Amino acid sequence: MKRIKSIKEKKKDSLYGYAFISPFFILFSIFGLFPIIFSFYLSFQRWNGLGEMEFVGLRNFELVLADPFFWKAMYNTFVIALMSTLPQLIIAFLLAFALNSTYVKMKGFFRVSFFLPNVTSIVAVAVVFGTLFTNSSTGLVNSFIGLFGFEPVNWGTSEWGVKWAISAMIFWRWVGYNTIIYLAGLQSISQDLYEAAKIDGASVRQQIMHITIPMMKPVIIFTVFISTIGSLQLFTEPLVFIGTTLREEGVTVVLYLYREAFSNNAFGTASATAVILFFVIIVMSVTNLLIANRLGNSRKKVS
Amino acid sequence: MKKNLYLFITLVLTFFLTACNNGQESSGSSSVNQDDSPEKVELTFWAFGSTGYDELIEEYESMNEHVAITLQNAALADHHDSLFTTISAGSGAPDITMIELGFIEQYKEVPDRFYNLFDFGAKDIKDSFLDWKWDVGEIVDEDYLIGLPTDIGPTAMVYRTDVFEEAGLPSDPEQAAKLFETWEDFRKQAKIITESTGKPVTDSVTQLYNALRDQAPEQYFNTDNELIIESSPYIKEAYDYTVTLVADGVVGDIAAWTPEWGTAMDEGSFATLLAPSWMLGVVKGNAPDASGMWSIMTLPEGAGNWGGSYLAIPSQSEHPEEAYKFMEWLTSSENQLKSFESMGLFPSTPETYEQPGFLEYSDEYFGGINTAEIYAEAAEQVKSVYLGPNHSIANNEIIVALDNVLNEGGDPEKEWEDAIKRMKAQLDRQ
Numbered sequence: 009m010k011r012i013k014s015i016k017e018k019k020k021d022s023l024y025g026y027a028f029i030s031p032f033f034i035l036f037s038i039f040g041l042f043p044i045i046f047s048f049y050l051s052f053q054r055w056n057g058l059g060e061m062e063f064v065g066l067r068n069f070e071l072v073l074a075d076p077f078f079w080k081a082m083y084n085t086f087v088i089a090l091m092s093t094l095p096q097l098i099i100a101f102l103l104a105f106a107l108n109s110t111y112v113k114m115k116g117f118f119r120v121s122f123f124l125p126n127v128t129s130i131v132a133v134a135v136v137f138g139t140l141f142t143n144s145s146t147g148l149v150n151s152f153i154g155l156f157g158f159e160p161v162n163w164g165t166s167e168w169g170v171k172w173a174i175s176a177m178i179f180w181r182w183v184g185y186n187t188i189i190y191l192a193g194l195q196s197i198s199q200d201l202y203e204a205a206k207i208d209g210a211s212v213r214q215q216i217m218h219i220t221i222p223m224m225k226p227v228i229i230f231t232v233f234i235s236t237i238g239s240l241q242l243f244t245e246p247l248v249f250i251g252t253t254l255r256e257e258g259v260t261v262v263l264y265l266y267r268e269a270f271s272n273n274a275f276g277t278a279s280a281t282a283v284i285l286f287f288v289i290i291v292m293s294v295t296n297l298l299i300a301n302r303l304g305n306s307r308k309k310v311s
Numbered sequence: 312m313k314k315n316l317y318l319f320i321t322l323v324l325t326f327f328l329t330a331c332n333n334g335q336e337s338s339g340s341s342s343v344n345q346d347d348s349p350e351k352v353e354l355t356f357w358a359f360g361s362t363g364y365d366e367l368i369e370e371y372e373s374m375n376e377h378v379a380i381t382l383q384n385a386a387l388a389d390h391h392d393s394l395f396t397t398i399s400a401g402s403g404a405p406d407i408t409m410i411e412l413g414f415i416e417q418y419k420e421v422p423d424r425f426y427n428l429f430d431f432g433a434k435d436i437k438d439s440f441l442d443w444k445w446d447v448g449e450i451v452d453e454d455y456l457i458g459l460p461t462d463i464g465p466t467a468m469v470y471r472t473d474v475f476e477e478a479g480l481p482s483d484p485e486q487a488a489k490l491f492e493t494w495e496d497f498r499k500q501a502k503i504i505t506e507s508t509g510k511p512v513t514d515s516v517t518q519l520y521n522a523l524r525d526q527a528p529e530q531y532f533n534t535d536n537e538l539i540i541e542s543s544p545y546i547k548e549a550y551d552y553t554v555t556l557v558a559d560g561v562v563g564d565i566a567a568w569t570p571e572w573g574t575a576m577d578e579g580s581f582a583t584l585l586a587p588s589w590m591l592g593v594v595k596g597n598a599p600d601a602s603g604m605w606s607i608m609t610l611p612e613g614a615g616n617w618g619g620s621y622l623a624i625p626s627q628s629e630h631p632e633e634a635y636k637f638m639e640w641l642t643s644s645e646n647q648l649k650s651f652e653s654m655g656l657f658p659s660t661p662e663t664y665e666q667p668g669f670l671e672y673s674d675e676y677f678g679g680i681n682t683a684e685i686y687a688e689a690a691e692q693v694k695s696v697y698l699g700p701n702h703s704i705a706n707n708e709i710i711v712a713l714d715n716v717l718n719e720g721g722d723p724e725k726e727w728e729d730a731i732k733r734m735k736a737q738l739d740r741q
Contacts, residue, residue, distance in 0.1 A: 057399045058421040071740045077733070139570050143718060147571075164566070165718040251566070253710050272704055273417060277740055 050279035057273050068280035078281065080256050081264035088171055088246075088260065089239030092178040097231055100183050104190035105220075119191070122184035133181055134248030138164075141173040141249075149173075170250060170257040177245045182238070186231050193227035194220070229300045236296060240289055261285050352633045354380045355405035359390035362409075363654035367646055371637055378633060387411060397625070398424050404625035406634045411620050412447065415458055416700040418623070419450050426624040428456040431635040439644060443695035444659045448621045458621025459638050462647070462656035464587035465689035466525060466615045469594060469607045469677070471579040478504040478582075484680060488608040494523070494552060497611050501561040504582045511563030514572060514581045516553055516713040519562060522585040523549035524706075525615020525696075531706065531734075532699035538738060540705070541731065550709060554716050554723040564717060573597035579604060587617040588657035588686045595676055602676045607685055614689035619659070657686055664690075701738055708734045 051068055053061040072078050103122060107115055125133070140148045141163035150160040163169040201219050210218070221228075243262040250258040254267050261281065269278035358364055368380045383405070385393065391414050397403035398418070410418065418425060433456050437445060440460045448458030468491070472482035480500060481487050490500055501512035513519045524530060527545035532538060540546040556562050563581045565572050575581055577598035586594070586607070594605055622638045624631050640646065647658035648668055663669055664687040672683040712730040715721035 056417070056420070057395065058417065058424065075736065077736075142569070142571055143564050144571065162718045165714055253707055253714070255711055255714065271707075272737060273700075274740055 047279045047282050050275055051283045053276050053279075055275045057269075057275050064276065068276045069284070071277050072280050072284060077256060077259070078261075078264055081259045081261050084171070084256075084258065085240060085242060085260040088175055088178070088242060089236065091171060092175040092182075093232075093235045093239055096179050096183050097186060097228075097235065100186035100231070101190050101228075103183070103187045104194055107187070107191050108194040119188065122187045124184065125181045126185045128181075130181070130244040131248050133177060134245050137173060137177045137180075137245075138249050141169075141176075164250070165255060165257065167257050170246075170255070174242075174246050174249055174258055177249065178239070178242070181245075182235070186235070189227060189231055190224070193224050197223045225300075229296075232300075233293065233296055236292055237289060240285065240292065261288075350377060352378050352630050354378065354407060354630060354634055354637065356380050356382050356407040356637075357390060357394065357405040358382060358384050358409045359387045359411070360384075361654050362656065363650055364641070366653065367641060367649060371640060375636075378637065380637065397627075402627060404627045406624060406628040406630055407638060408623055408625060409461065409620045410458055410623055412464075412616075412618055412698075413703065415447060415621055415623075416698055416702065419457055420700055422450055422453065422455045422457060424626055425457045426626055426628070426631045426635075427454075428459055428624070428635060428638075429454060431632060433459060433635075433639075436639060439660050439662060440642075441659050441661060441690060441693070443616070443693050444619065446695045447698070448623075458623045459642055460659040461620045461622055461642055462589075462650065463659045463690060463693075464589055464616055464618035465657065465686050465693055466522060466585060466587045466610055466617055467607055467685050467689050468522075468583050468610045469586040469590070469605050470583040471581075471601075471604055472606050472678075473604055474504065474508055474510055474579050474582040478507045480504070482606065484606050484608050484678075487606070491608065491611050494611050498552075498556060498559065498561075501556060501582075502559060505559075505561040508582070510579075510581055512556075512561045512582045514563045514565045514575065514584060515567060516557060516562055516717050517710055518567060518585045519556060520549055520553045520709070520713055521617065522610055522615065523552055525617060526610070526613050526694075528694045528696060530696060530698060531702060532697065534697050534699075536699050536701065538705065538731075538734060546709070547727075550713070550727060551723075553713055557713075557717050562717060577601055585610070585617075588682075589618060589655060591674070591677070591682060592655050603678055605676070606678050607680060607682055609685060609689060614692045616690075616693045619657075651683070657683075657690070659690075661687075661691065704737050705734050708737075 050061075052063060052065060054064045054067070055061045106112055107118055107122075112118065142150070143160075143162045143164045144150065145154070145160040147160075147163070149163065154160065161169045161172075163173045197220065201223070202215055205215050205219060241262055242260045243266065246258040246260055246263055247254075247266065254263065254271070259267070262285070265278050265281040265285070268274045268281060356364070356368070362384070365382050368382055372378060372380060390409070391411065394404070394408055394410070394414075397405075441463065444460045444463050448460060449456045470487065475482045475487060478500075480490060480503065491497055497512075504510065504512050524546065527549065529539065529543055529545060531540055531546060553562070563575075565575050565581065574597075576584070576594055577600065579601065584590070584594070591607075594601075598605070622642065624634045624638075628634055642660070644658065644660035644662040644666070647656070647660050648663045648666055650656040651658050651663070652668060658664070658669075664683075669683050669687070670681075672681050673679050674682045708730040711733075712721070712723075712726040715726050716723050
């Protein structure tokens with residue numbers, strides 16, 4: 009029989025417990041919590057990073073929300089998010105389905121090669137894509153589309169050129185990641201279900217619609233979540249791609265924030281932008297969650 | 312439960328305090344060392360790029376045995392990021408730091424973060440430096456010197472001799488220079504070059520615009536930091552000239568610092584390049600096989616300055632006198648000659664231009680020309696100009712406008728007005 013511990017020993021145990029988990033909390037409070045709180049504080053100050061801070065109330069929020077450039081950045085963020093996420097998830101699903109089928113050989117090879125872009129350095133990717141997507145008509149992408157009789161596109165300066173180039177970069181980098189997640193999801197679906205369905209005479213299409221997709225729901229929700237939040241925080245790709253002039257065609261909200269803080273030394277408005285983005289992400293996540301739940305509920309009713 | 316929470320907090324605090332203690336101990340022990348008879352001084356020195364200062368430091372240390380200098384070298388952007396952070400945080404800054412021209416204005420807004428170099432006798436050496444260079448490091452109204460000049464970036468123009476020959480222009484620098492005396496000449500030759508070779512006369516709108524902008528005696532702001540480009544003619548003239556050449560179709564679209572740009576330099580895909588003194592190293596690096604293909608001449612209508620640095624002592628330093636002594640030595644005309652000979656840092660001390668090592672200089676890559684002499688001439692022509700802390704905000708918008716005119720077929724006047732609107736919106740919130 010187990011000995012009942014004295015109160016003193018219990019305390020000792022929990023002390024060890026806290027000691028063991030403390031490194032995370034210490035690091036988190038220095039590098040995570042403190043900056044978050046400081047950002048909230050800064051969003052009410054006017055500060056150039058070097059001089060004295062000055063309390064300005066809600067002025068920073070007014071400035072940011074009244075700035076057409078901020079709204080342009082918001083628009084860019086959502087457009088690029090849509091352009092990169094939607095095709096990415098659909099294609100990732102198809103790739104995962106193909107990898108999971110019995111027809112494809114050398115699965116390990118494909119899995120690794122799809123995932124490889126995800127572990128390359130973003131900056132390197134952006135530099136390489138910057139070389140592919142250049143304005144000049146001799147650039148690789150422009151020569152390629154020239155083969156099909158298209159006019160060269162100003163990838164670096166035109167409204168849609170910049171967005172397509174950045175979306176292509178995100179697509180290339182993240183499609184493999186989502187493929188692997190979907191593949192894991194597909195593999196966790198028990199074969200029994202498919203066998204049972206086959207015995208009942210279900211077609212392949214019916215199997216996908218009534219077994220694969222419902223069983224994959226949590227995984228799909230997860231990828232949509234991660235991709236949405238990821239695209240709202242899009243930063244390095246456009247920064248390296250459009251360079252320090254930060255032309256408005258490719259400026260995302262985080263890039264707008266960066267520009268405020270580190271090229272214009274306006275840390276107050278930059279923090280205000282961060283706070284606004286924080287709430288936007290919360291709203292997006294909640295909406296995501298509600299839609300996902302609704303989908304789940306209606307499915308239950310139908311089946 | 313509550314007790315546990317207290318325990319947790321104490322634990323976290325102890326962790327913090329021990330961490331802090333460690334820091335103090337190590338700095339404490341180094342001060343003990345300083346008790347040795349000729350007081351030992353350790354200085355940290357932050358620099359960026361290839362300065363060759365490590366050799367000079369060794370020389371200085373052997374002459375002053377009580378001084379030990381640690382040089383920390385980083386890339387330009389990283390260097391200035393770290394500097395900004397340490398200055399802003401109030402700890403961790405070095406004893407001596409290099410500050411590039413584009414970054415010094417923001418520190419002039421907060422002079423108390425740096426020592427006033429006039430307190431250590433910098434007034435005595437003022438005359439040995441170029442005036443326009445010196446002025447930028449000084450806050451005139453307050454009699455406060457933040458930065459001691461190091462190198463400068465006077466501008467000239469390098470050109471491809473093969474492209475010139477193809478266009479039927481003389482490739483010899485002396486004869487060619489006669490055809491490029493004014494910007495009107497430049498436009499005329501540009502048309503000839505592009506018509507006969509199909510190559511743009513210059514790589515990008517930015518470079519062309521910069522060349523003109525940097526010749527102006529005033530730019531975006533007056534000394535009260537008011538935006539003056541609507542009343543001052545210079546920036547508008549530079550802008551108008553640039554868009555005229557864009558309309559002529561003679562300006563290229565090859566962004567600087569891209570791989571394409573390097574290739575274009577190597578292959579000679581454009582005819583001329585705005586080249587501050589340090590750009591020669593960039594050309595050689597990008598086009599190692601094009602030796603003899605590039606030559607050099609002065610820009611039409613004078614010269615400007617692009618880049619160059621200063622040395623400053625953050626007020627966190629505990630040894631400002633020793634730091635200043637080293638800085639004064641490092642920026643002397645003899646040592647600036649050494650930095651020039653080893654790494655091509657162009658001296659800000661006109662005395663250096665008279666020294667034999669400088670007069671006999673010649674560059675095989677540029678056809679054996681004394682490039683140093685051309686830049687020395689350019690350096691003496693540069694005018695003192697006030698940039699102000701918001702220079703890059705204003706400049707960025709003009710570059711965007713020019714890019715729009717070149718690539719998106721924007722109307723120059725409308726783009727100019729939009730740029731001013733964007734500038735004002737941004738400046739309002741500074």
